[in-house]
Amino acid sequence: MLAEVIKNQRTRLPRSxxxxxxxxxxxxxxxxxxxxxxxxxxxxxxxxxTDFSLIYKN
Structure with missing residues (x-):
């Protein structure tokens, strides 16, 4: 499920x-x-x- 969310994420950068x-x-x-x-x-x-590779481990 998380892999699918990551694959389909939109470009939204934090501003605050x-x-x-x-x-x-x-x-x-x-x-x-x-x-x-x-x-x-x-x-x-x-x-x-977002690069989740450092946070998310399989």
């Missing part, structure tokens, strides 16, 4: 509650719920799509 490093590249969230899931690591975006 954090900061960008790159244009876009890495998103550093100020949201503690996000930081708990990502272990305080940035969320990476490739071609304007």
């Amino acid at each position: 509650n954090g900061r960008w490093e790159g244009t876009p590249g890495k998103w550093y969230s100020d949201n503690q719920n996000v930081n708990t899931i990502t272990a305080e690591k940035p969320v990476e975006f490739i071609n304007n799509l």
